[in-house]
Every structure is written in structure tokens, then in C-alpha cells.
Amino acid sequence: MIGPGSATWRNAVDWRLLLGSGRALLLQVAHPTVGAGVADHSDFRKRPWQRLRRTIDSLMLQEYGGERAYTEARRLRELHKGFKGVDQHGQRYSALDPDAYCWVHATLFEAGVDLHANFGPPLPLAEQHRLYAEWRWLGEVLGIKASRMPATLTGFWEYFRHMVADELADNKSVRDVLASLADRKPVKPPWPHLPDPVWRLAGPVASGVLMTATVGTLPPPFRSRLGLQWTKADELRLRALKRAVRVGMPLVPPRLRYHPMALAARRCR
Secondary structure: OOOOOOHHHHOOOOOOHHHHHHHHHHHHHOOHHHHHHHHHHOOOOOOHHHHHHHHHHHHHHHHHOOOHHHHHHHHHHHHHOOOEEEOOOOOEEEOOOHHHHHHHHHHHHHHHHHHHHHHOOOOOHHHHHHHHHHHHHHHHHOOOOHHHOOOOHHHHHHHHHHHHHHHOOOOHHHHHHHHHHHOOOOOOOOOOOOOHHHHHHHHHHHHHHHHHHHHHHOOHHHHHHOOOOOOHHHHHHHHHHHHHHHHHHHHOOHHHHOOHHHHHHHHOO
16 A cells, blocks of 8 residues: 555655646547546536646645545546447547556656656655656555556656657547646636636636646647647747746745645655
């Protein structure tokens, strides 16, 4: 079980994880099966920030919930049982397709490593190895057979590069995610306690920051395949964002910096 003393708890990610959320989601929905399922069954386009909040809460339970990780794993599999249909190529799909389910899990591990590399201190290689071993264990909790996940960190990166180069594709869900990220119109706040007037001011700024972080950190070949422009001015904005986050986030008090479950994990690591 992932718990005190684990690399996952030792490297609990603070709210910087929001900056990697759009990128991870794009990589997920570019998988043909995942993209078809999201297009047919998700309310992401109508409530993007609420959907993001639910995803983060689920991830926190998986990583820092102890025994509750098993309950959350069962809930997720039960939820996805009914997500079936026919994709844009006329092929039947299921959200519990083993390859698709494994890919979604893989993107979340990769997102954590990438997030540390871009917006915080990069993870030492030895720590990445430990994190990946724990991520494989968590994959088995979620119902992914160990044989479907690369056995080593080196194997994982080979798998990830292959998926990005040969399996991911543009589709309706990819375009819906990009449109949601680019939408600067205020929508309902992601957290109920956040006043609407505050969100009307903060929402457009948050969308712009998330769009910069998402497009700027995508694997360049994938970004080009989607036809996303990335200029020198964009790169300068991304560099400024990285510097600001690296310097500013450690100054934020822990109770505001971490999700409550991640904060609890850090306190008993």
C-alpha cells in the first residue's frame, strides 16, 4: 500500500498539479477509445472546472487515501462499466478496455514527473524509479493487470514515446478540451465556497495560464500533429510562468498550498 515512507507521499504534489491537468487530459482523450468515451458520456465541455475538481479529488484518494484507495478503485470501475458505444470509425468500444484504462493511468504518472520538471525541482532518477514501482502497484489496485504495464521505468518511457508517436490522434474530444481551455468566459466556480464575483475575475486568468502550461509542455511532435501554434512570445510567457511558480509556490502556507489529503500525507510521511 502507498503510505507513510512511500515516494508518493514524500513527493506529494501541491496545487501546481492544476498546471499539468489540461496536458494530461489532452493526452488521455487523444487515445481513440478514451476520446470516444469522453465524447459520448462526459460532461466536461459543460462543466470543465467541476470535472477537473472531481478528477483531482479521485486522484488524491488513490494516492493518499490508504484503504480508501481500494474503495475508490471499485467506484471508478463500476462507474465506467456502462461507458460503451461506437467510435468515429464504427468500432465498438468500452471505457474499461484494458489498453485505454492502462493509458489513462500512465498519463497521470508521466504528468507528475513532467510537472516536477517544469514547475518545481525535477525528481532525481532514483525517486522516479520508486514512484513508478508504486504507480504500478496502484494500477493493479485499479484493476490493471501487471502484465499490461511496463515492468521498469525505462520500459515505461519507451511505451509512452510509442503511444505519443503512433497511437494518439486528433478527435472531437481533443478539440472539445482545447476549446474549453481557450474559453475565457466565466463559468461556474469549481469550488462552491469561491464567490462568483471572484471567479469572474480569476476564471479568465486561470484559463489563460492553463492554456499556456498545457500547449507549451505538450510533446512537440504531438503539439504539431494537433496544429497548435507555439511562438517565441508563447515560449517567453511559459518561461516566465515557470519562474513565477518555482519561486512563488514554496512561499505559500502549506494549508493553502496543498490539497487537504496531500497535506495530511506530508505531515505523516
